[in-house]
Amino acid sequence: MSDPDWSVQLRGHLGNLHLDIRFVSAAGPTLIIGPNGSGKTTVLRAIAGAAAGLEGRIVLRGRTLMDSSASATLPPEDRGIGYVPQGFALFPHLRTLENVAFGCGRGRAARLRAERSLDQLEARHLSDRRPYQLSGGERQRVALARALAIDPAGLLLDEPLSALDVSHRRSVRALLARHLADAALACIVVTHDLRDVMALSGQVVVLEAGRVLQCGSMREIANAPASEFAAEFFGPLREGVAT
């Protein structure tokens, strides 16, 4: 039997939020949904390595990234996690190619690796631009190329499509779906858009007020939503099923 992709347990207080999260997810993208302030971004940041004030255990495919009880917590640079935060966090002082090469080491090999990653996301032509010269969709692709350039074991995407206008969303969503399926990556996507969940088809984790309310496939949750939020989120799908 193979290890699950993710096994996450996190507890602690962050401001007014009392976090108590547990979920295990099998292969395929894990999609975290939940209302604002439910702790979605906190969970991603903790997995990436910023878990100040939190206790728990995070295991990625059998490899322990964090274990507060055994004080066996890896620093972010040793986790092999690609992280694309909301807003993408491109380094404003670096050109596209330098952004993507940031994690690839130095010299010619790093440059080649960065160029290959940009090629895969059809963003090579943006190499010499600075972040402020890029559109939302272009930033998204550069940030993704940067995260994938280090050949990560896991990929974390926080609201990957929310900053894009409607016309770009569809193409980037398709691109994401293709890449996440290809790369055989363990990945977690935070989203508030049902169309993302449908396009990426994986296991859904519903967060509310710092707790996991429900966990399962899109169908399972749509058929028996445990909260008003989940019912509303999957509303269009339920109506689609009914008619």
Added chain:
Amino acid sequence: MVALGSGLFIFLLLPIAALFLASSPSELWVALQHPLVLPALALSARTTCFSLAIIVVTGTPLAWFLARTHARWARIIEPVVELPIVIPPAVMGIALLLAFGRHGLLGPFLSNFGPSIPFTSVAVIMAQVLVAAPFYVQSATTGFRSVDEDLLLVARTLGASPVGAFLRVAVPVALPSLVGGAALSWARAIGEFGATLLFAGNFPGRTQTMPLSIYSALHSDIRVATAIAIVLAIIAFATLLAARVGRNWFLYGTRTSGRGTRT
């Protein structure tokens, strides 16, 4: 409203204009040959460079700490760092004497290590660091606060150590604030008068910096005082200009000019 505002503007401008109208270039050149001038200029250049180096090397880590910490007790550090901005320089001079003077708080302890500090070039540097450092720390702290947490976390996930993320991301992103703060701080150091006079005295070649030489020249020859004042004013203008140009340079990169447009 307009009259009040322009009144203040004219009032700010008038003394500076008067200073530059006070002597012709040839008069200025002659006055600058006076024996007071060159040693004071050299001492000011030497001491302010030392002071700025000390301020940047120690102020940058302090500013980084202040910008990143969430600890409650750290909140009292910031007002303490800013105190020298509001406390009169003469008061800081007395305070320095009481701390490092022969009979001061640390005086007996320091006397074990060598000659006393007051009335030496070291005292000049100490006075400058004390009054000028807050401007750098304040500006650098603001700059570091504007560095998004996500930028640093992403840098770490891409393999950078904490120091690597600081040097490769935080410093370049905050560079305009660091440079602006350093310029302001250096300008404050080169103009330092009160604390220097009280703690370091007014000895030509040893502690007589340019502002102190203006004070000395005023007793003998006002033309010399004016000439030194003009040189200091020009240095101040140049610093302001360099800081502004430098800021834009760092903000927009070297090749892309001024205002970049999104495409």
